[in-house]
Structure formats: C-alpha cells, structure tokens
Amino acid sequence: MSRKHAKWVISALSLILGLILLFNVAGDVFVREVAQDIKIEQQNKIPTEEGLDIGDKVPPWTLDSLGGDVVSFSDLLGAPTVITFWATWNENSTDQLAIFQDINTEGIFNIVAINNQEDASTVSNFISRSGYNITVLLDEAGEVGEEYGIRVLPVSYFIDSNGVLRETFVGVLSRSMLNEKISLLFNN
C-alpha cells in the first residue's frame, strides 16, 4: 500500500473512531434516559395482589355518563382504551384531565375518565367550570374502582382493543408519556 493510500485509510479510520466515540457518548445519554424511564415505570407499577393483573380480560361494567347516557365497557371494545380514575378533590387527577383535554383521540382510541365516589352534582359543577371536553363517567358507589383495585388517584389503565389490560400507571401522565403508551397499545 502506498503512503498516499495509507493516509486515506488512517483518515477514514480516525473519522470512524471519532463517530464511534460520539455515538458512545450519545448512547450513554440514551441508555441513562431509558434507565430513568424504566425506574419511573417501576415506581409507578401497581402491586397486583388484588384488582386486575396485566393480561387479564377487563371485567365488564356499565356506568352513567355526566351527560346522562349509559356507557358500557363493551361499547368501547374494538379500539384501544385508556381509563383513568379521578376525583375533583385530587388536584393531580384533575391535572390529568387537563392534559387529556389537549389530546386529539381522532376517533381511533378512547379516553374515559371515571370519577371515583363523588356526587354527580360535584362532578358536573367541576366539569362545567373547567370546560373540559372529555368523556366523564360516574362511579358514585365506587364499585368499578374496587373491581380494578384502585388505591391512589390518579391511576390509568391501558386496555387493548380486545379488552385485555396491557399496562397500569399510577400518577399523572404527561402528554408524551401518554402518546408513547398508546402507540404501544396499537403495537400490541
């Protein structure tokens, strides 16, 4: 190999080395972020001694909506569904409603906010004051919440189009977290 060629080879190698180092750095950041996410996920996983387990078929329910209609879980089948339990006294869960408000479901998935054990009047006043335009169902007796085994608010359940529970999340979901989890539901 001539001297001229050797230089070209060395220059190409150095460039590759530089890029490898850089991607190493980038990769490190990426791995850290993913690890952080996994940590948050694990902190937010619900212990599954009672209530629903991942992979379970979600039990059917029928609840009144705030508008006066009757909504059954079976009506929601056929598209992925996010069910969040909330209450007006819990600021985190009302923040979750505000985040849902900005999300366009485009008719391809459902977001349902089930109010836990509050009067219809309290819920209706809150919703009319805030102007949130989302499907709110009333679980005044708390039966559905009990069946799901909820302990903290807000809590969200990600259910695929066949009615199988795929994931649970305790705490407020940001818009990007929600998008990520919904796209996972579609992949399932």
Place this chain on the structure above:
Amino acid sequence: MNIFFLFNNIHFTLEVLGALSFLIVAWLALDSFLVRRDFTTISRGIGFGFLGAWQAIHAFGYNADIYGYTAYAFLFSGILFVIWNLMLEAPTDRPEFKAILILPALTPIIPTLNGIAAIGFGIIAFLGYRQFKKEQKKTLIPFATSFFALALAYGLGVFYEAGSFGNIWVIAHLFEFIGFLALAIWVWQYLQLRIREELLLIFVAITLLMAAIVTLTFSTILVDRVAEQSERQLLTNAKVANLAIEHMEKEALAKARFISTNNELISAVAENDFASIEDIATRVLKMENLGFLTILDNKGNVLLRAHGVTKKGDNLATEPVVAAALINNDASTLGYSETEGFSIRTASAMNTEEGIVGVVLAGFQLDNAFVDSMKELTGLGMSVFLGNRRVATTNFKPDGRSRSTGIQITDNRIIDTVIEQGNSITLSTEITSQPFLASYLPLYNIEGDIVGMLSAERSQQEIVDLTNSTNKLTLVSVMALMLILITPIYLATKRLAGEVK
C-alpha cells in the same frame, strides 16, 4: 426592540458568518487540492468543510437530538482534521493528543462537548502559533488568533445554557465574532492572490450579507409587530378574564340571594333539619352550577358544605362577607379560604319574620379549572395570583406532569405597578427562568384592597420560533437562488481571469 430578539438574530447572523468563513477555507483548499493532489491539502479541505457543516447546522438549529449529535460529529471530525493538517504541514515535534480521544467518552452532555471543542480549537491555535514562530509566516497570525478566540468562545459555552442571553453569552459571542473575523482576514490574504475566486467570493459574500441584512431587518420588524400585537392581545385577554371574574361575582351573589329566599331551605335551617338541608343544598348546587355552596346558621357556624366535607364546629362569622350578611348586608369579595382556596365569595342572609336564621355562602374557586376554562376561551396562558404567589396556572412544568404553581413573583416592576399602585402592566419577564410576555391586572377584595393578580402570558420562545422559521426560509431560498446564479458568473469570471492574465 426587545433584547431577546436582538440577541437571537445576532446569534443567527454570527453563525452564518462562521459557516461562510469555514466553507471559503474549505473551498480554497479543495481548489488547490485539484492542482496539488496531496493529502495535506485535502485534509484541510475536509476539516474546514466539516467545521462549515457544523456551523451551518448550528445556525439553522435542529429539532431532533440525532441532528444535534451529527452536528457535533461534524465539529469534532473537523477539529481532528484541521489538527492533523497542521501536523502534516509542520511534521516535527508532534504533541501527544491522546487527551482529545479520551475526553469525549467521559462527558455525555453538551456543555462538556463545547468544552472539548474548546480544547480542540485551543490545540489548533497553539499549532498555528508554533508554525508561525517556526516559519515566521505572518499570514498565520490571524489564523492562530481566530482559533484562540473560538477556543475562548467555546470554553465560555460551558457556562451558559442554550436560550439564556446573559453576560457570559454576550462575551462568548463577542469572542466568536472576533474568531470569525480573524478567520475571514486570514482567508482574504489568500483570496487576494486569485482574482477569479476573489470576484466570485465578493459576489457570494455581498449577496449573503445583503440577504442576511434584509432577512433580519424584516424579521425584526415582523417580531416587533407580533410582540406588539401579543402585548395588546395579552392585556385584552387579562381584561376579559377580569370581566369574567366580575361577572361571576355578580352571578354568585345573585344565586346566593336566590338560594337564601328558598322557603324549603329556610324552614330546614330554622328547624335544624340536617337531612333536608343536605338534600336541598345538593340539589341547588347542581341546579345553579356553583363552584361551592355552604349553609351557615345565624351565628356563622357551618351547617353544611354541599360541595365537600363538613367539619363540625367550623365557624365563619369572622369572614368579611359572612359578617356583612349576618347584619343583613349581602356582600361579595375575592378572598382565600382553607377549604375553597382563593375564590369568589358571596353571602346572603336567610330571613324569616323572626329575623336572620342563617347565611348562604356561595361562589366559585379561582383555581386551575377556572384558568383552564379561560384558556379555552382566549387561547392564551392564564394565571391567578394570591398576593404575589401563583395559585393557579395553565402552564405546566417542563416534565409536562405538574403545573408550575406556588412560585412567587419577584420582578419588582410587577409588584410596584400592580400590587403597590393597582395599575395594569404588560412586560417581558422571566417566569421559572423562561422569557414570557405577560400582562398583569390587580384583583380587589370587598374593602378595596389588592388581594392578588390575574395574568395572561405568552412564551417569547413561540415568537422567536416564528422569527427563526422565517429567517431560515428566506435565507435558504436566497442560497438556492445564489447557487443558480453562480454558474454563469463562474463562467464569466473564467473569461475575465483569462483576459487579465
């Protein structure tokens, strides 16, 4: 002219100037490589080409991290090639440069990447200076100066965050400007020897300069207009929200009066019939769409909170509106309560022939739900302040999971104008370290004292993004046009150069 936009535009121009300087050097090197065909020349071309590419990406900004990392890959490859080129030009006394290769793996964040780039530029400056000492080539002085200034600029880059225009930012960009200027002087020395390239580059540089000036002037005017319009819109929106509060205050008072004349309720209170009170109040709360409803006896003791938990023994007789209602003056105010938070509070007495039997306390919370509904109407961010503390806002923290409530306003201009003097103010201010355009209005209680503020906000970043996209679009079109124009001019200069010879 807002300093934020000025800095944003200066940054953009400077980075474009830098890209231009680097690319001219690269082009010259490439041109001489076509004649010489040696590695030393092309390594300079590649090095400066990479630096030019980095500078161009840096100027136009990047949305995804992957482009950011690609840009940094260009920067470091560029630095490595330029160092290599200098070593090839002065082959003796090679310094150890293992350090450059080891450092990146230790440092995962951008300020540190800037630090490494600073070291790289420093090495280039040092090598350039040594070559000058050795060969007494005066043309190398601007070269060494240029990279020394760039090293300082990038070194300072470690200490500021992107988007914050502090003193360090200004100094760093001053150094960057000196760096690019010195580089331009250095490359000009070579250009003077080549009439064809000189003509061509004068044409390109002047076109770019003119395009940059025109683009930036227009974008400055545009931003000024947008900012001006935003300011007016912000004030209008704050006033709309204020009107809404006044309207809600009247509505709550009217409803409190109406409820206080409900005979069923009056007799239930007079008879201390708790079951009936609860039944009626819950029904009325829903029917009247109030935020909260509390029924009190004629001593101010809470009989029922229709909207929440009733604690035995709560007495609200000292609350101004309740005190007024207890002497038969219906009243409304804005105030803080532990149960309802900062809220619109109205009270009306329930009268029988024997006198006052109780008081209806009703109103609306000025909480996140309230600001969200205002945002739905006006499209702009809204906040409510109790004193100077933000108690409700539509703005979420960067994590997107919680609202940025609880922060205190520390900007004295706002405190002096709104809380002290009771006037409205529209200004650009920092909220949680982010620049915002915001309008503030005072909120009054029953005694006419200022109890809080209302604000409408718009992030300045939104406006800057608009400018940047306009700048990019215009400059990209100008560059495309230039590339088309350059072909006939290149041919013409070829002929001209031939004739001069």
